[in-house]
Amino acid sequence: MRLSYPSSIKIIRVPCTGKLDVIHVLRAFEKGADGVYAVGCMEGDCHFNAGNFRARKRIEQAGKILDTIGVGGDRVRMYNLSSSEGLRFVEYALEMYELINTLGPNPIKTAAKKAA
Amino acid sequence: MIVADKKPIEEIIEEIKGRTKILILGCNECVTVCEAGGKKEVGVLASALRMYFLKDGLDVKIDEKTLERQCDHEYLEEIRDMVDAYDAVVSLACGVGVQFMAEKYHSIPVYPGVNTCFLGAAEDRGLWTERCQACGQCILARTGGICPVSRCAKRILNGPCGGSTGGKCEISNETDCAWQLIIDRLNALGRLEDYETLSPIKDWSTDRAGGPRKVVREDVQS
Numbered sequence: 001m002r003l004s005y006p007s008s009i010k011i012i013r014v015p016c017t018g019k020l021d022v023i024h025v026l027r028a029f030e031k032g033a034d035g036v037y038a039v040g041c042m043e044g045d046c047h048f049n050a051g052n053f054r055a056r057k058r059i060e061q062a063g064k065i066l067d068t069i070g071v072g073g074d075r076v077r078m079y080n081l082s083s084s085e086g087l088r089f090v091e092y093a094l095e096m097y098e099l100i101n102t103l104g105p106n107p108i109k110t111a112a113k114k115a116a
Numbered sequence: 117m118i119v120a121d122k123k124p125i126e127e128i129i130e131e132i133k134g135r136t137k138i139l140i141l142g143c144n145e146c147v148t149v150c151e152a153g154g155k156k157e158v159g160v161l162a163s164a165l166r167m168y169f170l171k172d173g174l175d176v177k178i179d180e181k182t183l184e185r186q187c188d189h190e191y192l193e194e195i196r197d198m199v200d201a202y203d204a205v206v207s208l209a210c211g212v213g214v215q216f217m218a219e220k221y222h223s224i225p226v227y228p229g230v231n232t233c234f235l236g237a238a239e240d241r242g243l244w245t246e247r248c249q250a251c252g253q254c255i256l257a258r259t260g261g262i263c264p265v266s267r268c269a270k271r272i273l274n275g276p277c278g279g280s281t282g283g284k285c286e287i288s289n290e291t292d293c294a295w296q297l298i299i300d301r302l303n304a305l306g307r308l309e310d311y312e313t314l315s316p317i318k319d320w321s322t323d324r325a326g327g328p329r330k331v332v333r334e335d336v337q338s
Contacts (some may be wrong), residue, residue, distance in 0.1 A: 023156065026163040065160070068125045068169040108170045116174050 001086050005093035006114055025062035025076055026087070032109045035075040035100040036062075036077060042080050047110025052080060075100070117146035117237075118210040119244040120153060120230040124166055128206060131227045134173065135204040138165070140218070140229070141195070142182035143209035150244055151229045153208025155182040161208070161229060176182035186213025192220050199224060235266075252322025253330060258310055260301035272316040 012018055017040035028036045038059055040052030056078045062112075063073030079092045132138055140162045148154025162180045169176035179202070183191045186209035199205070199221050208229040218226040229284065235248040249266040254265055255273070265271050269287045275295030278279045281284030283296040302308050 004197050011159050021156070023159045023163060026160060026167070030163055030167055065125065070171055071167055097305050108167050111173045115175075 003088045003090045006097040007092055009047065009097065015047070016048050016051040016056035018046070018048055020055045020058055022058050022062045022065070026065065029066065029071055029075070029106060029108065032106060034106045034109075035096060035103070036078075037077040037079060037092070037096045039079045039081060039089065042082050045082065065100055072103060074103060076108070117149055117235070118212070118232060119234050119236040119246075120147050120210050120232045122157065123229055123231055124150050125161070125168075128227065128229055129162070129165065129168060132165075132204055137177045137202045137204075138179070139195075139199065139205045140165070140178060140180050140204040141186065141205050141209070142180070143186045143207075143213050144184045144205055145187075147208060147213075148208055149238065153210075155180075157208055158274070161206070164186050169332060171244045181197075184227045185209075187216050187292060189220070193301060249323070251318075251320070253319055255315065255318070258313070258315065259298045259311070260305060260307070262294060262298045262301055264294045264298065273318055316320070 003078060017038050022039055038055050040046070040055050043052060046052045059076050059078040063076045067073035068095050077096060082093070083086045084104075137280045140158050141154050142155055142158035143149070144154060147157075150206040151157065158180045162178050166178045173210070180211070181195060181198075184192045186207060200223075202224060203288070205221075205224055206229045207217050207226050210230070211219070211228065211232040214226055214228045235243075235250060236244045236246045239245045246266050248263060249271075251265050255265070259318060263276060264273060268275060269285055269291070270277055272295070275298075276293050277295075280293040280296055283293055285291040285293045298306075299311055302311050310327065
């Protein structure tokens with residue numbers, strides 16, 4: 001299964017999506033990411049029971065904060081799939097890629113470039 | 117512990133607009149436990165504010181620091197050397213910490229980053245409920261360890277009132293009648309005779325009615 005996904009997507013591995021915190025998502029945007037999505041296990045299949053549910057809540061919190069500060073909460077998403085679904089992983093990657101292309105670059109990055 | 121809730125970011129932004137060097141100051145005690153003003157929340161708020169100002173092309177320096185406590189001189193002293201470098205502090209401590217900070221550092225404006233709510237307990241994950249109103253005259257010995265001052269909407273000392281229905285208070289179906297809880301508890305303890313004893317009129321001078329309060333302990337003073 002030699003599938004490819006957009007090269008602009010950088011994967012950050014975590015032991016469980018339950019490790020993901022709001023600050024990790026915000027820092028990614030501070031550092032210039034145009035979007036962040038978390039890919040967790042299927043709901044109900046978390047090895048630690050609630051890790052992916054926690055991640056979803058944190059993604060939602062981060063989205064609200066990004067909306068408040070004008071960066072855009074649409075730039076964060078949570079997806080669920082099982083480890084054998086390579087094809088779906090690519091689908092989600094492409095979906096996020098398309099979404100970011102529609103939304104345009106991170107406004108912080110644009111503002112920083114203007115200021116420089 | 118003192119329970120606080122986060123202030124909306126919009127409100128904090130409105131307060132600090134125009135400032136260029138801001139310190140976000142957290143507290144490692146109660147507000148950390150109730151997830152409103154600890155190191156983690158300091159990081160999130162600071163990051164959000166940095167992005168907000170960057171997006172608008174404003175050069176605002178936002179730093180983070182979390183103290184062990186903000187209600188003690190010794191811990192607030194830790195920022196003495198650095199505080200002059202800022203033109204505003206957003207304190208995520210409870211109202212006590214914010215005021216103590218403002219009293220100690222006169223020349224710098226201090227803005228609260230949380231709404232201080234009550235003295236309560238962590239009943240469940242993400243659920244904090246009121247347990248004490250610091251009335252200064254604890255009567256828990258007579259009420260089976262359940263406080264009618266903080267948990268009865270009317271603060272009545274010989275209850276329940278006529279609004280108690282099915283163990284719930286008339287203010288809400290979700291609020292337990294404190295006096296029903298007290299009676300059930302005294303019953304379980306085999307001490308219902310305590311309920312028969314009328315409570316005398318409470319001395320409310322130790323509550324807020326007597327103005328700002330203080331505790332003086334000469335035995336521990338230096």
